[in-house]
Amino acid sequence: MTNSIKLHVNGHEHEIEVALNTPLLYVLRNQLQLNGPKFGCGLQQCGACMVLKDGESVPSCRLPVSAVSKSKIRTLEGLADINGSLHKVQQAFIDEQAAQCGYCLNGMIVAAVALLEKNDKPSDDEIRKKLALNICRCGIHSRVIKAVKKAASN
Amino acid sequence: MKATRRNFIKQIGYVSIGFSMVGTVGLANGGFMPIDKTGSLLGTPDKDQINAWLQILENGKVKVLTGKIELGQGIRIAVAQMAAEELNTDLDLIEVNIAETGVTPDEGFTAGSSSIVSSAMAVRNAAASAREIILKIASKKWGMAISQLQLKNGKVLGPEREMSLYELLDGEQIEKTIAKATEYKGKTIRKYVGRPIPRKDIEAMVRGQEVFVQDLRFPGMVHARVVRPPSYTAKLVTINEAELERSPHLLKLVRKGSFLGVLAEDEYQAIRLMEKAKQLAKWNAPERLPGNINVKEYLKTLPADIETHEEKGDSDTSLKQSKKQLSASFFKPYLMHAANGPSCAVALFKEGELYVWTHSQGVYPLRRTLAKLVKMPEDAVHLKAVPGSGCFGQNGANDAATEAALMAIEYPGRHVRLQWTREDEHGWEPYGTAMIVELKAGLDENGEIDGWKCAIWSDGHSNRPNGNPNTLLPAQFLEEGYGHPGIGYRGGAVRNAIPYYDIPNLKVETHIFQGPLRASSLRGLGTYTNVFAIESFMDELARMSNTDPIEFRIRHSNDERSIACMKKLQEKLVGISIRGGEGLGLAFSRYKNNASYCAMAAHVSVDKITGSVQVKKMWSVVDAGETINPDGLKNQMEGGMIQSASWALKEEVRFDAQHITTLNWNSYPIFRFPDTPEVEVEVIDRVDEPPMGAGEAAQGPATAAIVNAIFDATGVRIRELPVNKELIKQAKT
Ligand code: FES
Ligand code: FES
Numbered sequence: 001m002t003n004s005i006k007l008h009v010n011g012h013e014h015e016i017e018v019a020l021n022t023p024l025l026y027v028l029r030n031q032l033q034l035n036g037p038k039f040g041c042g043l044q045q046c047g048a049c050m051v052l053k054d055g056e057s058v059p060s061c062r063l064p065v066s067a068v069s070k071s072k073i074r075t076l077e078g079l080a081d082i083n084g085s086l087h088k089v090q091q092a093f094i095d096e097q098a099a100q101c102g103y104c105l106n107g108m109i110v111a112a113v114a115l116l117e118k119n120d121k122p123s124d125d126e127i128r129k130k131l132a133l134n135i136c137r138c139g140i141h142s143r144v145i146k147a148v149k150k151a152a153s154n
Numbered sequence: 155m156k157a158t159r160r161n162f163i164k165q166i167g168y169v170s171i172g173f174s175m176v177g178t179v180g181l182a183n184g185g186f187m188p189i190d191k192t193g194s195l196l197g198t199p200d201k202d203q204i205n206a207w208l209q210i211l212e213n214g215k216v217k218v219l220t221g222k223i224e225l226g227q228g229i230r231i232a233v234a235q236m237a238a239e240e241l242n243t244d245l246d247l248i249e250v251n252i253a254e255t256g257v258t259p260d261e262g263f264t265a266g267s268s269s270i271v272s273s274a275m276a277v278r279n280a281a282a283s284a285r286e287i288i289l290k291i292a293s294k295k296w297g298m299a300i301s302q303l304q305l306k307n308g309k310v311l312g313p314e315r316e317m318s319l320y321e322l323l324d325g326e327q328i329e330k331t332i333a334k335a336t337e338y339k340g341k342t343i344r345k346y347v348g349r350p351i352p353r354k355d356i357e358a359m360v361r362g363q364e365v366f367v368q369d370l371r372f373p374g375m376v377h378a379r380v381v382r383p384p385s386y387t388a389k390l391v392t393i394n395e396a397e398l399e400r401s402p403h404l405l406k407l408v409r410k411g412s413f414l415g416v417l418a419e420d421e422y423q424a425i426r427l428m429e430k431a432k433q434l435a436k437w438n439a440p441e442r443l444p445g446n447i448n449v450k451e452y453l454k455t456l457p458a459d460i461e462t463h464e465e466k467g468d469s470d471t472s473l474k475q476s477k478k479q480l481s482a483s484f485f486k487p488y489l490m491h492a493a494n495g496p497s498c499a500v501a502l503f504k505e506g507e508l509y510v511w512t513h514s515q516g517v518y519p520l521r522r523t524l525a526k527l528v529k530m531p532e533d534a535v536h537l538k539a540v541p542g543s544g545c546f547g548q549n550g551a552n553d554a555a556t557e558a559a560l561m562a563i564e565y566p567g568r569h570v571r572l573q574w575t576r577e578d579e580h581g582w583e584p585y586g587t588a589m590i591v592e593l594k595a596g597l598d599e600n601g602e603i604d605g606w607k608c609a610i611w612s613d614g615h616s617n618r619p620n621g622n623p624n625t626l627l628p629a630q631f632l633e634e635g636y637g638h639p640g641i642g643y644r645g646g647a648v649r650n651a652i653p654y655y656d657i658p659n660l661k662v663e664t665h666i667f668q669g670p671l672r673a674s675s676l677r678g679l680g681t682y683t684n685v686f687a688i689e690s691f692m693d694e695l696a697r698m699s700n701t702d703p704i705e706f707r708i709r710h711s712n713d714e715r716s717i718a719c720m721k722k723l724q725e726k727l728v729g730i731s732i733r734g735g736e737g738l739g740l741a742f743s744r745y746k747n748n749a750s751y752c753a754m755a756a757h758v759s760v761d762k763i764t765g766s767v768q769v770k771k772m773w774s775v776v777d778a779g780e781t782i783n784p785d786g787l788k789n790q791m792e793g794g795m796i797q798s799a800s801w802a803l804k805e806e807v808r809f810d811a812q813h814i815t816t817l818n819w820n821s822y823p824i825f826r827f828p829d830t831p832e833v834e835v836e837v838i839d840r841v842d843e844p845p846m847g848a849g850e851a852a853q854g855p856a857t858a859a860i861v862n863a864i865f866d867a868t869g870v871r872i873r874e875l876p877v878n879k880e881l882i883k884q885a886k887t
Contacts, residue, residue, distance in 0.1 A: 022420075035365070038368065048494060101544030
């Protein structure tokens with residue numbers, strides 16, 4: 001049973017035919033063909049699927065799409081500006097070479113953007129706390145902290 | 155003739171160097187293209203050994219075809235740096251292609267350290283020979299000595315003249331076999347090699363471009379999920395297919411023996427169908443695992459093959475006669491790779507041909523094995539390697555690829571995407587085996603180690619696809635009955651079992667068992683447990699002989715490079731202040747006793763009320779020979795340190811009589827940001843030595859440094875992992 005639903009993603013309004021209990025993650029990846037939000041656990045335990053929902057970073061893997069039809073969703077793809085310039089957090093991840101396999105970057109960047117929107121001079125511990133949900137198996141944590149601080153200072 | 159050709163269709167001129175990617179380095183497992191200590195080629199490969207190519211096109215572009223797959227180790231940039239240096243060519247002009255069967259060489263598996271060594275060195279040799287061929291042509295044309303000429307971005311420059319490769323080659327296609335190059339620019343000029351050149355792929359990642367196998371989309375692609383059985387040996391008795399087929403979303407229920415999968419147009423519906431199928435399936439699943447037991451005690455009761463791996467002097471007599479003796483038993487539990495992105499694959503079966511997109515670490519061996527499983531000729535099976543999430547050994551990649559293929563064959567004509575769930579990955583990947591290491595040592599009257607005995611209990615450390623389908627998970631559930639894959643590669647258990655110290659009397663013995671859980675290679679294989687044991691033991695022995703732990707190790711070392719690492723570490727620790735409840739611990743090892751050197755220190759703070767340990771900071775000094783990319787090397791080291799700390803403090807695969815019970819990030823926690831220490835890495839660059847990867851160098855020493863630091867803080871000796879808080883709560887100091 002599918003329904004038509006309106007979604008506001010990265011500044012555009014989309015009308016989508018989907019079962020209303022479908023988690024937002026699958027709609028973003030499959031219907032909207034976005035690569036940023038990743039499937040990591042589907043259990044709200046790892047942060048791979050994070051998106052900005054009205055500015056706050058939230059996992060999208062269990063969030064029914066019907067619950068966000070009134071929200072503004074921003075994904076990794078929506079961070080760069082219209083002419084393609086990267087958001088300062090994205091740029092800082094490149095500058096600090098804060099990646100190994102890169103699977104976790106979506107969640108890290110999205111959570112860091114949400115953090116900097118509220119706190120423009122976070123301490124190491126504040127960064128650690130904000131990113132506590134985000135799993136990284138490759139161990140790039142120390143680089144991520146440097147990248148977030150670098151972005152904050154720009 | 156040439157003019158005519160030019161008038162019609164001019165061929166694209168190039169120089170192509172065929173070479174061998176396998177065993178180009180003395181270190182690698184018995185290669186046929188030996189090189190000397192500095193990486194110089196000592197021979198040329200026969201025609202049938204050529205399996206890699208480096209091509210310089212007339213427009214100056216350089217292509218390297220290499221069979222390795224990027225796994226976050228930055229191999230791609232290392233290979234590009236090597237080629238750029240020898241060909242004096244901007245990195246932008248260099249393209250590195252990764253594995254695809256039929257296009258790139260059969261290179262076996264990507265395995266951390268050896269990837270950089272063998273791939274990069276082979277490419278360096280090929281690029282240097284290509285340069286020499288080009289300069290030779292130019293030198294003939296112009297009647298000038300080669301020494302007066304140089305190559306730069308696809309041009310040959312000589313005194314007051316230059317010529318593009320386009321002109322120089324004039325449509326000629328030169329195909330040569332690698333020859334011994336006379337000079338490596340990378341050893342002297344080092345414009346690209348040895349510099350922290352940034353990886354180029356991170357931008358695509360931060361922009362959310364298509365990077366991973368998980369991101370692949372094809373028109374008409376359908377979604378698959380596997381319906382997992384309750385245990386390794388479960389047999390499907392029935393499934394109420396009629397009930398499942400009532401769902402309008404079910405495209406197909408794939409049932410092959412006890413292998414069950416569902417296909418749907420929509421991914422979420424595939425998940426729902428899988429959940430429903432789980433409820434509808436009836437299994438015969440006898441409880442076969444040893445649940446509720448002490449794993450360490452249990453493993454010693456298993457039948458084992460006992461072998462003496464190394465014997466030197468007379469360790470029994472030495473131990474008997476020694477002034478002071480120490481013995482201890484160490485344990486490391488089953489650990490999982492626990493990739494952040496669960497395994498995934500896309501497969502298509504069309505007109506009798508099978509296509510699979512996979513993040514497998516070895517597409518050729520997988521193709522061989524998969525073809526046998528699906529009973530198809532190998533050349534009708536096409537595999538394309540696409541990056542996945544960092545896996546650190548063999549995770550579920552090969553299994554997911556095989557399962558996707560099995561389902562695609564049952565549903566021809568459309569791409570089938572199989573995404574493993576978190577529970578699939580946590581519950582079904584092949585784990586790094588649990589191990590026990592028992593050590594005995596004796597000190598002589600000078601407080602030096604005279605005798606050493608080591609006994610190891612371990613399962614095999616590698617069970618990769620090897621042509622026998624039983625190495626692939628779904629084979630266990632098909633009707634054919636492929637049987638248990640057995641122990642696999644035994645050699646992994648003894649990796650680093652011999653201490654890299656001078657000890658006159660020594661014996662190392664192995665007890666290889668077939669353990670209860672599925673096991674295969676995990677970062678560093680047996681090294682992790684062996685170094686954890688040896689370096690904890692060295693700490694105890696140093697204390698017994700009242701010697702500073704670094705001095706004690708230096709006294710037992712005769713390798714200057716080991717000593718240099720330890721001294722550098724000592725310098726870094728000057729002035730570190732340790733407060734109450736805190737401790738500092740040290741460790742050292744040389745990976746495989748023939749690769750990268752690593753000295754490590756950890757600063758921990760212990761809460762004696764809760765027993766919890768916080769790693770505050772870790773330092774390492776690494777000597778990986780000639781450094782190709784210092785930032786890449788540091789990144790590997792930092793990651794290894796954090797991952798090892800996580801293994802030591804948090805991780806343990808648990809199971810009951812039925813199956814694995816640690817199925818998600820709550821039951822199998824790993825380090826999260828609040829747990830992670832600050833990390834600092836110093837690189838000792840040795841240009842005259844061959845480069846060695848450092849992907850595994852930190853694993854053992856990091857854990858040993860942490861447990862030694864815990865002892866320093868509390869007087870509690872941790873000999874079983876993960877660190878047990880209860881033990882720390884009982885600390886007296
Ligand atoms: S995939 Fe959503 S939190 Fe892990
Ligand atoms: S870089 Fe691999 S999971 Fe974070």
